[in-house]
Amino acid sequence: xxxxxxxxxxxxxxxxxxxxxxxxxxxxxxxxxxxxxxxxxxxxxxxxxxxxxxxxxxxxxxxxxxxxxxxxxxxxxxxxxxxxxxxxxxxxxxxxxxxxxxxxxxxxxxxxxxxxxxxxxxxxxxxxxxxxxxxxxxxxxxxxxxxxxxxxxxxxxxxxxxxxxxxxxxxxxxxxxxxxxxxxxxxxxxxxxxxxxxxxxxxxxxxxxxxxxxx
Numbered sequence: 001x002x003x004x005x006x007x008x009x010x011x012x013x014x015x016x017x018x019x020x021x022x023x024x025x026x027x028x029x030x031x032x033x034x035x036x037x038x039x040x041x042x043x044x045x046x047x048x049x050x051x052x053x054x055x056x057x058x059x060x061x062x063x064x065x066x067x068x069x070x071x072x073x074x075x076x077x078x079x080x081x082x083x084x085x086x087x088x089x090x091x092x093x094x095x096x097x098x099x100x101x102x103x104x105x106x107x108x109x110x111x112x113x114x115x116x117x118x119x120x121x122x123x124x125x126x127x128x129x130x131x132x133x134x135x136x137x138x139x140x141x142x143x144x145x146x147x148x149x150x151x152x153x154x155x156x157x158x159x160x161x162x163x164x165x166x167x168x169x170x171x172x173x174x175x176x177x178x179x180x181x182x183x184x185x186x187x188x189x190x191x192x193x194x195x196x197x198x199x200x201x202x203x204x205x206x207x208x209x210x211x212x213x214x215x
Contacts (some may be wrong), residue, residue, distance in 0.1 A: 013184050017193065018093055028077050035077075038096065038190050039070040046180040046189045050171050065167075066191060069198035073207040081208050083215050087138060087203045088157070090199040093132040095127040095161040104125020116169035119162075128158040149214045157200055164199030 022035070024070025043062070051058035076085040111119045130155045139146055169190060172180065181189020204211060 004152060009024065015208055017184070021089060026061040028082075031077055032074050033162075035070060035073055039066065041183070042066055042180070042189070042191050042194075046191050048210050048215050050175045066128055066194070066198055069202050073197075073201050076201060076205055076208065084204055084208060084212050085201065087135070087215060088200045089097070089140070089197055091131050091134060092155045092161050092164075093152070094130045095158050096165070096196055097127075098130025099123040099127030099162075099165075102129075108149060112169075115125070115168060116166060119166065119169070124158070124162055126163065128154060131158050131161075144215075153214070156203065162195035164196035167199070168195035206209075 021031075043066075047062060047066075048059065051061075069117070073085065076082070076088075082191045099119075100123070103118060103126065105125075107118075107120030107122045110117065111121055111124065120202045132150065135150050135154050136146070138144075139150060172178065179188025180191040183189060184193055
């Protein structure tokens with residue numbers, strides 16, 4: 001019963017946050033403001049949970065993660081690349097949701113039990129299928145031709161989402177905490193929700209001119 005309640009709480013939070021992001025996408029100014037506020041919340045209230053402020057790692061890692069990926073998110077929020085940003089965020093959330101559901105239902109084979117005991121190969125595969133179905137639906141909805149791009153782009157996104165989540169799990173394991181914060185019911189903190197997004201949008205920014213041709 002607790003697993004069911006946790007799932008519904010996680011799902012409701014996911015839907016609300018997704019709708020907020022999509023709503024703000026219509027206004028670059030409001031979206032940028034929202035992203036900046038999320039980053040500030042992470043830096044002020046969550047980052048200190050990973051490292052003590054007197055620890056050199058607190059200051060050394062911060063510029064590269066999470067500050068730089070958030071700057072790249074803001075950089076993608078332009079008329080040319082907005083569709084790439086929207087798709088990458090949707091796929092990140094799709095992978096997280098698919099991996100969570102599949103892992104809870106049939107997950108048995110652990111991937112990295114010492115870092116994140118809940119992650120399983122079944123969950124990763126389920127996350128990939130969710131991503132694949134989501135991107136296929138997006139292409140169908142906008143009458144875009146289907147191609148191998150859907151399969152390999154989904155595979156890359158799924159891998160990045162997994163490693164983004166695993167990296168944050170590693171930081172939490174080292175810090176001895178379960179979540180980065182507690183503002184998002186069912187998820188924890190904002191970094192818990194954006195960990196995979198940060199890895200994915202960094203890749204999408206680097207390859208933006210190539211990827212935008214297919215979207």
